[in-house]
Amino acid sequence: MAKATGGESRFVVRSNEIDYRGQATMPALVSYMQEAAWENTATLGISMYELLERGLTWVLQRMRVEMFRYPRHAEPIIVETWASGREKVFLHRDFRIYTSEGELLGQATSVWLVMDVVKRQLVAVPDFIMAQEIAPGQEPLPFAKGKLPQLQETQYEQQTPVRWHDIDLNRHVTNTRYLQWALDTLPVAVLEQQLSQVDIIFRAESLLGDTVTAVAGAGEAPGVYLHKLISQETGKELVQARTEWKKLES
Numbered sequence: 001m002a003k004a005t006g007g008e009s010r011f012v013v014r015s016n017e018i019d020y021r022g023q024a025t026m027p028a029l030v031s032y033m034q035e036a037a038w039e040n041t042a043t044l045g046i047s048m049y050e051l052l053e054r055g056l057t058w059v060l061q062r063m064r065v066e067m068f069r070y071p072r073h074a075e076p077i078i079v080e081t082w083a084s085g086r087e088k089v090f091l092h093r094d095f096r097i098y099t100s101e102g103e104l105l106g107q108a109t110s111v112w113l114v115m116d117v118v119k120r121q122l123v124a125v126p127d128f129i130m131a132q133e134i135a136p137g138q139e140p141l142p143f144a145k146g147k148l149p150q151l152q153e154t155q156y157e158q159q160t161p162v163r164w165h166d167i168d169l170n171r172h173v174t175n176t177r178y179l180q181w182a183l184d185t186l187p188v189a190v191l192e193q194q195l196s197q198v199d200i201i202f203r204a205e206s207l208l209g210d211t212v213t214a215v216a217g218a219g220e221a222p223g224v225y226l227h228k229l230i231s232q233e234t235g236k237e238l239v240q241a242r243t244e245w246k247k248l249e250s
Contacts, residue, residue, distance in 0.1 A: 006082030007040030013071050023070035026183065026195050027176045030065065033095045033108055034176070036079040046129050048169060052117065056126070059115045060175050061090070064144040064199040067106035076100045083132065084140035089113060089125055094141050109141040117170065120205070148199060148242050151226040155217040156185045159232070162210045172205035173212070178239045182227040185216040186243075190225065193245040200241040206231050212238065223247075 009032070017028035041047040041058075051057050071077050077097055084094040095108040116123050160181055168174035179200060183191070206212055211232040219226045219242060229239035 006080060007036060007043060009036035009039050009079045009081075010076065011035075011079065012076050013073050015073055018073045020192075021070075022073045024072070026065065026067070026198060027180045029067070029070075029097065029106065030063065030108075030179060031176050032077070032079050032097070033063075033065075033081065033110075034060070036081045036095065037093055037110075040081050044132055046132060051114070052169075054126070055117055056123065057115050057117050057170050059113045059122070059170075060110060060202055061113050062111040062144045062199075062201045063108060063175075064110075064197070065106065065108040066197045067195065069103070069105050070194075071097075071099070071105055077105065084109070085143065086125070086130075087143070089122065091125065091129070092140070092143055107141060109144050111144055115170075144199065148201060148240050149220055149226055151215065151217050151228055153217050154215040156187065157213065157215045158185050159211055159213050162206055162208055162212060164208065167208055170205075172207055173210075173238075175200075175202055178202065178212075178229055179241075181212060181214045182216070182229060182239060182241050183243070185214040185227065186225060190245055193223075193247050195243060196246045197244040198241060199243075200227075200239060202239055204231065204234070204236040204238050206233075206238050209233070 011032050013024045017024050019025050038047055048058050077099060079095060079097050081093060081095045085092040091112045093110045093112060097105040113122050114125055162173055166173050166177045213230045213232060216225050216227045223245045225243050227241040228237060231238055
């Protein structure tokens with residue numbers, strides 16, 4: 001369990017957060033983890049609201065999630081999170097998801113940056129954030145770093161306009177929506193399998209009125225897929241991701 005610098009949040013899987021198997025979806029689980037991170041930063045006085053008062057905000061740059069078992073509808077879960085390290089302007093945060101009985105369901109590591117909300121530019125980590133002690137209560141997960149394989153051949157593609165309910169507090173597309181769009185590009189035959197791991201990098205923001213093109217194709221091994229999201233408005237690559245899928249046991 002994490003020390004005082006970490007946090008523990010409790011959730012119950014809701015009916016609008018499950019798939020056809022009655023299990024929580026990956027976007028829902030990522031939402032739980034981000035909510036836990038928000039609650040933890042609030043106790044430290046560095047939540048998004050505190051940053052916004054200074055003209056700053058948190059930006060998720062990368063997240064790598066590994067799931068061992070997905071919680072089911074109405075199942076209570078506990079999300080532990082803690083700041084796990086710093087590298088220059090990169091702030092690392094880890095997560096572990098447990099059942100109320102202590103079974104480890106999944107884990108994740110993430111990278112966060114600080115952005116100036118007016119200039120829409122990344123800034124050096126302010127001193128009031130740097131002053132927070134990094135003292136993980138357990139061994140940090142390996143940092144999410146290094147390049148992802150490049151998508152060589154597009155097999156699947158879809159376009160999605162950015163609508164009002166895709167926008168978050170930072171007035172850009174929320175990262176869980178990006179994740180959803182990346183996954184939804186894959187065919188049903190893949191989506192019906194078990195998503196065991198996702199590594200997603202958020203490279204640029206997309207705003208209301210934009211249209212996002214999502215493409216995907218086979219990766220370097222069976223069950224691996226590579227993803228890209230591109231802004232039609234700017235031509236920028238918004239997201240790069242790698243997913244691993246396992247066939248369900250009959």
